[in-house]
Amino acid sequence: MDISFSKISLPDSGTVVFLIGEDLKLSATIVDLDKEIAGAITKSIRSADFKGIPGTFLYVMATSDIGIDSILLAGYGGGKKDSGKDVASAGSVVDVRAITNLGGNLQSYLERVRAKSATIIIENKIGN
Numbered sequence: 001m002d003i004s005f006s007k008i009s010l011p012d013s014g015t016v017v018f019l020i021g022e023d024l025k026l027s028a029t030i031v032d033l034d035k036e037i038a039g040a041i042t043k044s045i046r047s048a049d050f051k052g053i054p055g056t057f058l059y060v061m062a063t064s065d066i067g068i069d070s071i072l073l074a075g076y077g078g079g080k081k082d083s084g085k086d087v088a089s090a091g092s093v094v095d096v097r098a099i100t101n102l103g104g105n106l107q108s109y110l111e112r113v114r115a116k117s118a119t120i121i122i123e124n125k126i127g128n
Contacts, residue, residue: 014117015070015110016062019102020045021078022052027123033071037063041071053077054102057109070115074106 008029010016018030024045026034034041041060044050050058056075062068110118 008121008123010066010068010121011117011119012067013069014119015072015113015115016068017072017074017106017110017118017120019076019122020050020052020058020073021076023078024050024052027121029121029123033066036066041073045073051075055105057106059113070113072106072109072113072115072118074102074109076102 010029010033016033018027020026026041030041040062044058044060048058050056050073052073052075054075054077058073060071060073062070106120
């Protein structure tokens, strides 16, 4: 398996995956994207009663004018007391098992929704 890290940028097509904690704090990239698609992400979170619990996913259809096919929010856990922690110290922020199990669950979910390609965006700060 090849893993690489690069500057955060949205892809031209495919599915974009963002990690969301139980505090439901949105990263700057998510906030910017949400503005581009008329609040579809925040509306979906509210209407689906998404809580960011580990192993839960919320699928959001994107508008065709931005190129991205869909947006997937993946719950990773955590809570308000953990806001603003670095992902690098995730062991102190969330149950490490939740992060470990995310990979398999994510792959299964992406296969179920027939995603052709996926870009996983993990920002260096989660929370405030």
